[in-house]
Amino acid sequence: MLPEIVFITVGIVLAITSFFCLYRAVKGPSAPDRVVAVNVIGTKTLVILVLFAFIYGRTLYIDVAIVYALINFILTLTISRYLEKGVVAI
């Protein structure tokens, strides 16, 4: 059995790198830069949610992570479609 501190450390390192990605999301010169940065933060949040499931010992967080992955995907596709065509509708 691994001690709990291992998962907490991985989560904290991922949270710190998320803050560095937030710099690009705020500063980034163009709109696609911001979309890429938000997508990266979403992926890191997904991994942190799965780590929560192991820290607290509740598997409910894994289901939340699945839904979060789907929402992240839809968000990125919608914004890229808006940037390309100017409208969201098909």
Next chain:
Amino acid sequence: MNLIDIVTLALLGNGIFFFFVGTVGLLRLPDVFTRMHATTKCDTLGAASILAGLALYSADFFTGGKMVLIIVLAVIANSTSAHAIARSAYLSGEKPYEGTLEDAYGRDKNDLDT
């Protein structure tokens, strides 16, 4: 500390390394296409590595199965959305930076237009 713990620790360290490299690439590279090139690969591999380590550690069929589902979803979603962002960035007027050797998509588009 048995073998599964050691493999899990190695996969967690691998995932943190790839996430870190992706963040450095996102902050340091010159234009949006190269930034996307760094983050897409590193994020997909980092997330897949950490989730595979945790799925191995959980030793439960349903929990591990859900995490394999997340890995498959993340791999498909990340590559598809990177393709969509790159296409929309190019078509909305974003230019590759000056040191780019060849712009194959722009050349093909010009050939099709003329």
